Amino acid sequence: xxxxxxxxxxxxxxxxxxxxxxxxxxxxxxxxxxxxxxxxxxxxxxxxxxxxxxxxxxxxxxxxxxxxxxxxxxxxxxxxxxxxxxxxxxxxxxxxxxxxxxxxxxxxxxxxxxxxxxxxxxxxxxxxxxxxxxxxxxxxxxxxxxxxxxxxxx
Amino acid sequence: xxxxxxxxxxxxxxxxxxxxxxxxxxxxxxxxxxxxxxxxxxxxxxxxxxxxxxxxxxxxxxxxxxxxxxxxxxxxxxxxxxxxxxxxxxxxxxxxxxxxxxxxxxxxxxxxxxxxxxxxxxxxxxxxxxxxxxxxxxxxxxxxxxxxxxxxxx
DNA sequence: TTATTTAGTAAAGCATGATTGACTACTATG
DNA sequence: CATAGTAGTCAATCATGCTTTACTAAATAA
Numbered sequence: 001x002x003x004x005x006x007x008x009x010x011x012x013x014x015x016x017x018x019x020x021x022x023x024x025x026x027x028x029x030x031x032x033x034x035x036x037x038x039x040x041x042x043x044x045x046x047x048x049x050x051x052x053x054x055x056x057x058x059x060x061x062x063x064x065x066x067x068x069x070x071x072x073x074x075x076x077x078x079x080x081x082x083x084x085x086x087x088x089x090x091x092x093x094x095x096x097x098x099x100x101x102x103x104x105x106x107x108x109x110x111x112x113x114x115x116x117x118x119x120x121x122x123x124x125x126x127x128x129x130x131x132x133x134x135x136x137x138x139x140x141x142x143x144x145x146x147x148x149x150x151x152x153x154x
Numbered sequence: 155x156x157x158x159x160x161x162x163x164x165x166x167x168x169x170x171x172x173x174x175x176x177x178x179x180x181x182x183x184x185x186x187x188x189x190x191x192x193x194x195x196x197x198x199x200x201x202x203x204x205x206x207x208x209x210x211x212x213x214x215x216x217x218x219x220x221x222x223x224x225x226x227x228x229x230x231x232x233x234x235x236x237x238x239x240x241x242x243x244x245x246x247x248x249x250x251x252x253x254x255x256x257x258x259x260x261x262x263x264x265x266x267x268x269x270x271x272x273x274x275x276x277x278x279x280x281x282x283x284x285x286x287x288x289x290x291x292x293x294x295x296x297x298x299x300x301x302x303x304x305x306x307x308x
Numbered sequence: 309t310t311a312t313t314t315a316g317t318a319a320a321g322c323a324t325g326a327t328t329g330a331c332t333a334c335t336a337t338g
Numbered sequence: 339c340a341t342a343g344t345a346g347t348c349a350a351t352c353a354t355g356c357t358t359t360a361c362t363a364a365a366t367a368a
Binding site: 214215225226229230233243246249250251252253 | 344345346347
Binding site: 043046069070074095096098 | 342355356358359363364365
C-alpha cells in the first residue's frame with residue numbers, strides 16, 4: 001500500500017505534538033499538585049478552572065461565561081476548591097449578590113507548596129529548553145493561540 | 155495585596171500556552187473533521203484514538219495498552235469509526251483472533267476530505283509561523299514531549 | 309414601586325467514557 | 339492433547355461533568 005500524505009505526515013506534525021505536550025503537562029501538573037497540596041481528591045476539572053480566575057478576583061458567572069459552561073457547573077467545582085482551601089470567596093462590596101473567587105496564595109504551607117508545584121513545571125521547561133529557546137517557543141506558541149482565538153470570534 | 159510569584163507568572167507561562175494550544179487544536183480539528191467527513195456524530199473521543207493507530211495496522215488490545223484504558227472501551231469507539239468508514243478492520247493472517255485497525259485513507263471523497271482537513275491544520279500552522287519557525291518549534295516541543303514521556307517510564 | 313434582570317445555589321437527570329465480569333474463540337506452552 | 343494465556347465482544351455498572359429546572363436574593367430599569 002502506498003502511503004498517503006496523511007500517513008506520511010504523522011511523525012512530523014506540530015499539531016500532534018502540541019496536543020501531546022498539552023496533555024502531558026496537564027497530567028504532570030495534576031500529579032504534582034495533588035502531591036504538593038496533599039489533596040488526592042483534586043481533579044483535572046478543578047485545575048481546568050485556573051485560567052479563568054483573575055488575580056483581582058472573578059465572579060462565578062463570569063468564569064462560566066469564559067469557559068462556555070453553565071454557572072451551576074462552575075459553582076460546584078469552586079465550592080470544592082474552597083473546601084480544599086485552594087480558593088477563597090469574598091462578597092463583592094459593589095454587588096452583594098456576587099461572590100468573587102480568589103486564589104488562596106497566602107494559605108497554609110501545603111497550599112503554598114501546591115502553587116509552587118504548578119509553577120515548577122515552567123521551571124522544568126526552562127531548564128530543559130534554555131531561557132532563549134523557552135522565550136522563543138513561548139512567543140511562537142502564543143501567536144498560534146492568538147490566531148485560533150481570534151478566528152473563533154467570527 | 156502583594157502579588158505572589160504564582161500570580162506574576164500567569165501571563166507568561168509556556169506550560170499554560172501549550173495546554174491552551176493543544177485544546178484549541180483539538181477543537182479546531184474536531185470541527186474541521188466533522189464538517190469534511192460529513193459526520194456530525196464524530197466525537198473527540200474518536201479522534202483521540204488516532205495517535206495510537208499505526209499505518210501498518212494496530213490491534214485493539216495494543217491500542218488500549220498504549221492509551222492506558224481497557225480494550226473494551228477502545229473496541230467500542232473503533233467499531234463506531236468503522237461504521238463511519240473512517241477506519242477498517244482486517245483479520246491478522248498470523249493470528250486470527252486479532253483484528254488490525256487501519257485508517258481508511260482510500261475511502262470515499264468525503265472520507266478523503268476528512269483526512270485532508272486534519273492535515274490542513276498543520277498547513278495553517280506553517281502558513282502562520284513560516285516554515286523555519288515551524289520546524290524550530292516542532293523540534294523544541296518534540297523535545298519536551300520526549301522529556302515528559304521518558305520521565306513517566308521510571 | 310413594580311417589573312425585570314442578574315448572581316448564585318440546589319437537585320434531578322443525562323451523556324459519555326470508563327471499568328468490571330462473563331463469555332467465545334484462537335494461540336501457545338507443558 | 340490439555341491447560342493456560344491472549345484478542346475481542348457484550349452487558350452491566352459507575353464516575354463525572356454537564357444541563358435543565360426551580361428557586362432565593364439583590365440590583366437595575368420602567
